[in-house]
Amino acid sequence: MLLEIENLVARYGRITALNGISLTVGEGEIVTLIGANGAGKTTTLRAISGLVRPASGSIRFDGREIDRLAPSEIVRAGIGHAPEGRHVFPRMTVRENLELGAYTRRVRSEIADETARVLDIFPRLKERYAQKAGTMSGGEQQMLAIGRAMMSRPRLLLLDEPSLGLSPKLVQTIFVVIREINARGTTILLIEQNARQALAVASRGYVLEVGSIAHSGAASSLAASEAVRAAYLGGAA
Amino acid sequence: MDVFFQQLINGLSLGGIYALIALGYTMVYGIIELINFAHGDVYTLGTFFSLAILTLLGVDSVVHGPALIGVLAVTILGAMILCGLTGVIIERLAYRRLRNAPKLAPLITAIGMSFILENLMLYWRGPSPVPFPQVIPNPQFALGAVTIQAKQIIVVLLAVVLMVVLQTFVYNTRLGKAMRATAQDKDAAQLMGIDINTTIALTFLIGSALAGAAGFVSGMYYGSTWFFNGFGAGLKAFTAAVLGGIGNLAGAMLGGFLIGLIEAMTTQFISDQWSNVVVFSVLVLVLIFRPSGLLGESLPNKV
Numbered sequence: 001m002l003l004e005i006e007n008l009v010a011r012y013g014r015i016t017a018l019n020g021i022s023l024t025v026g027e028g029e030i031v032t033l034i035g036a037n038g039a040g041k042t043t044t045l046r047a048i049s050g051l052v053r054p055a056s057g058s059i060r061f062d063g064r065e066i067d068r069l070a071p072s073e074i075v076r077a078g079i080g081h082a083p084e085g086r087h088v089f090p091r092m093t094v095r096e097n098l099e100l101g102a103y104t105r106r107v108r109s110e111i112a113d114e115t116a117r118v119l120d121i122f123p124r125l126k127e128r129y130a131q132k133a134g135t136m137s138g139g140e141q142q143m144l145a146i147g148r149a150m151m152s153r154p155r156l157l158l159l160d161e162p163s164l165g166l167s168p169k170l171v172q173t174i175f176v177v178i179r180e181i182n183a184r185g186t187t188i189l190l191i192e193q194n195a196r197q198a199l200a201v202a203s204r205g206y207v208l209e210v211g212s213i214a215h216s217g218a219a220s221s222l223a224a225s226e227a228v229r230a231a232y233l234g235g236a237a
Numbered sequence: 238m239d240v241f242f243q244q245l246i247n248g249l250s251l252g253g254i255y256a257l258i259a260l261g262y263t264m265v266y267g268i269i270e271l272i273n274f275a276h277g278d279v280y281t282l283g284t285f286f287s288l289a290i291l292t293l294l295g296v297d298s299v300v301h302g303p304a305l306i307g308v309l310a311v312t313i314l315g316a317m318i319l320c321g322l323t324g325v326i327i328e329r330l331a332y333r334r335l336r337n338a339p340k341l342a343p344l345i346t347a348i349g350m351s352f353i354l355e356n357l358m359l360y361w362r363g364p365s366p367v368p369f370p371q372v373i374p375n376p377q378f379a380l381g382a383v384t385i386q387a388k389q390i391i392v393v394l395l396a397v398v399l400m401v402v403l404q405t406f407v408y409n410t411r412l413g414k415a416m417r418a419t420a421q422d423k424d425a426a427q428l429m430g431i432d433i434n435t436t437i438a439l440t441f442l443i444g445s446a447l448a449g450a451a452g453f454v455s456g457m458y459y460g461s462t463w464f465f466n467g468f469g470a471g472l473k474a475f476t477a478a479v480l481g482g483i484g485n486l487a488g489a490m491l492g493g494f495l496i497g498l499i500e501a502m503t504t505q506f507i508s509d510q511w512s513n514v515v516v517f518s519v520l521v522l523v524l525i526f527r528p529s530g531l532l533g534e535s536l537p538n539k540v
Contacts, residue, residue: 051424075430087425089418091534100418103411104430152430 001060002027002156002187003048008057010040010047017043019211020057025156030178030188032198032219034232035208041191042084044208045158048189049081050074061156076104080154084161084191086145090134094125097133097144101151111151117184118147121177139170146177156187163194175201195232199223207232239382244501250389250458252497253396257451258474259481259489260403261324261444267484268420268440269336274347275327277471278354279320279445283452284462285362287316288369297370308372313395316453317446324445325438333434351468358464366463369456392454399450400490403443407486416440420484473500476520482533491531495519 003025010018018040025031033041046052048059050071059067066074075081080101089097098118102111119126122143128136133144142162149157159178163171175197182188192198199205199219207215207228215228222228258280265273290312291297300308331350335343378385407413418426419436426433455470456462477496481488496516503512523531 049428051427070432071427072430072432075428081428083424083428087422087428089421089425091421092417096414100414100426100429100431103415149428 001025002029002062003189004058004060005044005048006058006060008044008047008059009055010043010052011055016211017052018047018054021208021211021213023206023213023216025187025189027155027187028182028185029204030182030190030202032190032192032202032205033208034192034195034198034205035214036232037193038210039208040211041208042160045081045083045160045189045191048074048158049079072104075152075154078152078155079158080149080152080156081158082142082145082149082160082162084164086138086141088133088136088141088144088148091132093130093132094128094136094144095130097148098125098151101148104152110153114151114153118150121150121180122147139166142166142170142174143177146174146181150181150186154186156189157181159188159190161191161193163192163197171197195228196223240505241502242380242383244505245498246383246385246389248498248501249494250392250497251501252494253392254451254455254458254470254493255474255477255496256490256493257396257399257447257454258470259477259493260400260486261448262471262475263478263481263483263485263489264440264444266478268416268437269332269343270340271332271343271347272475273327273332273444274344274471275350275354276444276448277467277469277474278351278358279323279327279467280448280452280455280470280474281358281462281464281467282323282354283316283320283449284369284456284466285358285367285452286319286449287312287453287456288367288462290315291370291372296372298372299374300372301374305373312372313450313453316449318449320449320452321442321446324441324448327445328438328441333437355464355468362464364464366461368461369459371457371460373457388457392458395450395454396490396493399447400486403447404486406443412436412439473516476516479530480520480523482530485530485532485534488530488532 001024005021005023007020007022008018009020021044033044035041043052047054050069054067058065061077061079066077089100098115102114105111124140125143125147128140133141146159146162162174166174178188178190178201190198190202199222202219205219205222206213207222215222215225261276262273265271294308294311296308327350331346332343335346373388375387407416415431415436416439418429418431419433423433473496474493477492478489480495481492499516499519500512503515
């Protein structure tokens with residue numbers, strides 16, 4: 001397994017955000033984590049990236065314990081993260097944002113190749129190349145956040161709510177892109193409010209309920225499960 | 238009119254010192270949103286460090302020829318390095334642990350840090366003004382009725398050169414980009430693989446080193462200093478940073494020169510005693526009509 005999380009507990013002060021969750025992501029997979037607001041989805045990704053220190057439990061990436069590493073070392077280990085709310089650098093141009101995405105890399109030609117690849121996936125970013133990221137639309141910023149996370153050429157890409165706040169048409173585009181990135185060899189762990197779409201694109205899924213994993217399994221069986229349908233897919237549609 | 242041009246020269250020299258100090262305030266504020274009240278005292282330390290280095294070099298009077306360049310280089314670089322390290326130590330000891338604390342905690346700590354530095358300097362060099370040797374020959378150039386002293390040219394030149402170097406560093410190097418990224422969004426910077434502790438320490442190093450350079454320049458320009466010198470100068474430099482738009486490098490430079498000019502002009506055309514009133518009134522007016530400062534960007538930090 002590329003990523004193995006075991007009994008992960010995370011707290012904010014006295015509040016327990018994650019109450020011993022375990023999950024795995026295999027090389028080449030798209031795995032999705034779905035659940036209501038406050039269930040602990042974002043905390044899970046932040047713990048993987050080292051932005052939240054786990055209280056206990058372990059996170060292994062490619063067989064190596066990463067739960068005590070600094071965020072910068074985790075990026076170097078091969079994990080990219082497009083955070084919730086996009087978090088692009090607002091007063092920097094698209095170009096500078098992408099350059100920062102490649103901060104851990106030194107070989108100029110590789111960085112140029114990666115930039116070309118990102119601009120190929122998101123032609124819109126090419127048009128906006130010299131524009132300050134803070135002046136772009138939400139959808140453009142989302143593309144930039146994903147593209148920027150790809151610049152470190154991660155083996156595992158963490159995507160936190162990539163479709164949040166986007167128009168239905170852009171949501172479709174983002175999901176097409178997620179498939180495309182995966183098809184080019186990047187493993188993806190995806191958090192989504194849009195459970196239906198997420199389960200359609202993923203091979204496996206986990207359902208998080210108030211800090212614990214409530215259901216897990218193949219994406220198709222989760223999508224068919226009565227409990228999941230009732231809670232997350234808007235009833236037995 | 239001659240008086241005006243004379244004060245223009247004087248104001249620019251004064252402004253060069255304020256601008257160098259203001260850069261440190263604005264850099265630190267830009268990256269951790271802290272008003273580092275100890276910064277003015279680091280500037281005074283810069284003068285005392287320069288003095289100590291000159292004493293070590295055995296220099297107590299005017300130096301000529303190539304030796305002068307050597308003495309200046311060693312003293313300025315020495316003061317910059319020592320002040321830079323002081324800044325790094327202050328951040329490590331006093332501010333780092335409070336990074337996620339409520340904003341008031343590091344602010345009070347900064348004021349405490351300022352007292353500590355002032356009292357250390359009081360202990361080290363006593364309560365009276367300490368003379369600073371005239372190391373540079375100070376020929377004066379007459380432009381009509383206006384006199385320009387060599388040391389005024391040095392002040393402005395050094396300030397401008399250091400600012401250009403800083404600007405180039407921040408906008409064109411990898412570490413400079415890391416600093417700007419950390420200033421704009423710390424979480425995102427970490428997700429790019431940037432070590433923000435190192436980046437913040439680097440910011441303190443550079444900002445404090447610039448205060449060290451300003452400290453040397455001030456000693457040379459005024460011919461003396463005392464332990465409490467940084468309080469007033471720091472306050473005006475901070476005003477300069479806010480006037481220009483806090484967090485903005487070019488703004489700090491502009492603000493510094495403006496404050497220097499306003500002070501020189503008020504002293505000449507109104508009265509010495511009114512200079513602080515005018516300086517701070519300008520600040521109030523700017524904040525009322527342009528709260529983000531002259532060059533401050535109004536682009537939201539978080540979208």
